[in-house]
Amino acid sequence: MKLHWSPRSPYVRKVMVAAHELGLADRITCVRSVAALPTPNPVIMADNPLSKIPTLVLDNGDVLQDSRTIVEYLDSLAGPGVLLPLEGPGRWRALSRQALADGLLDLLILWRNELAKPEERQTEAWIKAFTTKVNATFDSFEQQTAHTPTPSFGIGEIALGCALSYADFRFAELNWRTGRPHLAKWHESFAARPSAEATEAFDG
């Protein structure tokens, strides 16, 4: 399997954390592919016209689009049902938790794209909205974690761990841990997992 990959993409990291958790990392050939909102990359676009990563190309040529599809596919190879329950309330909770964490990431990345513009072209109302929604989502995860301090580890937790680590990497000034002790403690346990250590983001 060939994965369009970057060491800094939190969505790619979701896939690689899952691959390590499932014992499948060795079966994935990572190809470094730069994806940025303003710069379509023809190499990625040959497999995915959206120019987004992660994109997974199977050995038979089939292309799997986006981190959610890829993580579930990997889970089916190793399990299924290891990182995502196959049915019942646990499945909807896991998918919703993943969607909430992915939505948090989407906001952080849009926010970063906005801050990358010259100041006179930034839109204050967008930045204010990002701040409100991002903090409300951190609060929601804090409440969930206070209620269930040690959730079983699956796709929802992978997405959450990657989102929080991305906040550390790109938005350290947000200090998301302040006032959110349960979430901070949970993130420590995420960061200590071998799968998280093997996939930590780096600049370069």
Place this chain on the structure above:
Amino acid sequence: MKLHWSPRSPYVRKVMVAAHELGLADRITCVRSVAALPTPNPVIMADNPLSKIPTLVLDNGDVLQDSRTIVEYLDSLAGPGVLLPLEGPGRWRALSRQALADGLLDLLILWRNELAKPEERQTEAWIKAFTTKVNATFDSFEQQTAHTPTPSFGIGEIALGCALSYADFRFAELNWRTGRPHLAKWHESFAARPSAEATEAFDG
């Protein structure tokens, strides 16, 4: 079930098309909830801190996040396996097709948000990138449709139909049908389905 809903959101429409296809529309109470990137809505945020729609609140209080989770949940109530194969290559193809169509929608909505700004704050490089990626994605769907003119109808087709109809609704000037006869013909068959007619977007 309570759905945070709007007549103009293409992601909400995905859910409602699925609900009609599955015979579940009567079980959903739609609550009109306005979601816009620059304007967090406290009513939605009480259920979903991202302030995004669709958000589905079950009768037991559980909250289901985002159109993909909700569509799969509805499929599980009516089937499962009606709109999304439960396993095998057909499942990955359907999820990837949905992800590609959702990615197209994401781009169109970001593009629209960019165009809503005063001209001096719009970023030319973003608009150019949106144009390139969106047209490449239309082309990719045209090729897929030329290869399989009458795919079986599932979540991938719902997402594609909603994305193309959104392009008609908000980006008529793109003339996406030009040079893409297979996709144009397929979209006619989508638009003629009772589920699509019952959920057509309107201003108001």
